[in-house]
Amino acid sequence: MDAVSIVALVVILIILLVVAYFVKAKFLSSVKRDTVLLAGLSGAGKTHLFSQLCHDHVPVDTVPSLKHNSGFASALGDKADEFTIVDTPGADRLRTTYLAQYGLRTKALVFMIDSKEFGDQLKDVAEYLFNLLSSPLLAGVPILVLCNKQDYKFRAKKMGAIQFQLEKEVNLTRKTRAARLASISDKDGGEVFIGKQGEDFKFEHLDNKVEWLEFTAKPPSGKAEFGALEAWLSTATK
Ligand SMILES: Nc1nc2c(ncn2[C@@H]2O[C@H](COP(=O)(O)OP(=O)(O)O)[C@@H](O)[C@H]2O)c(=O)[nH]1
Ligand SMILES: [Mg+2]
Numbered sequence: 001m002d003a004v005s006i007v008a009l010v011v012i013l014i015i016l017l018v019v020a021y022f023v024k025a026k027f028l029s030s031v032k033r034d035t036v037l038l039a040g041l042s043g044a045g046k047t048h049l050f051s052q053l054c055h056d057h058v059p060v061d062t063v064p065s066l067k068h069n070s071g072f073a074s075a076l077g078d079k080a081d082e083f084t085i086v087d088t089p090g091a092d093r094l095r096t097t098y099l100a101q102y103g104l105r106t107k108a109l110v111f112m113i114d115s116k117e118f119g120d121q122l123k124d125v126a127e128y129l130f131n132l133l134s135s136p137l138l139a140g141v142p143i144l145v146l147c148n149k150q151d152y153k154f155r156a157k158k159m160g161a162i163q164f165q166l167e168k169e170v171n172l173t174r175k176t177r178a179a180r181l182a183s184i185s186d187k188d189g190g191e192v193f194i195g196k197q198g199e200d201f202k203f204e205h206l207d208n209k210v211e212w213l214e215f216t217a218k219p220p221s222g223k224a225e226f227g228a229l230e231a232w233l234s235t236a237t238k
Helices: 002-031 046-057 092-105 119-132 159-183 229-236
Strands: 035-038 069-074 080-087 106-114 141-147 210-214
Touching: 002 035, 035 046, 035 092, 046 106, 080 092, 092 106, 092 119, 106 119, 106 229, 119 159, 119 229, 141 159, 141 229, 159 210, 210 229
Parallel strands: 035 080, 035 106, 106 141, 141 210
Antiparallel strands: 069 080
């Protein structure tokens, strides 16, 4: 191959790369944020809530799902404001998959916690939440931390205590991650620093607006109280 052909080939290759870059950028910026993502450890009550929001019926006891469920729901019975809601499986190994699939589409995140088991699950809950908060795909997305299973009157942790403990634990996770990244001297581009540098972690330091709600997806009376949750969904999906 002569020099002219090689130069021509290189030029064509560069043009193709530039075109591919712009097409991808255009595609990414045109993805619409129209989805409410339901996340949290297995057993938190996500599928139970999902079925009620989507199908307006109380489901029979569910088994931990390996696949995500997706459906349409509307807040405050307003059909005009329907949004897609995705119930994600809690298993660790699937979390990156659905985050990659739905992250850019996420308009609002509902992070569900089993308030009764929270004491035992603190580390896992904090790590999962940390991963979501530090994902660039969810930058600025409003978050509702839904402290479920409040029907366990004496055993369920209240949202103030949950927030307090999570802030301490996320702070620790942030330190551990920072130390690990420094030790391998290879910044992982998939994570952004969360909170304020030099200060202990607080949810109020985030770009994401974080709100808290005590909730019971499966009350003894059968039908959950959706008022406060629907009001949040309605604002967050506007
Ligand atoms: N007591 C009580 N049980 C609940 C509540 N919400 C969900 N559950 C139960 O918790 C278990 C796990 O719920 P599920 O929706 O499958 O959790 P998921 O793994 O997050 O999808 C099921 O047996 C539900 O019936 C609640 O508010 N109170
Ligand atoms: Mg489930």
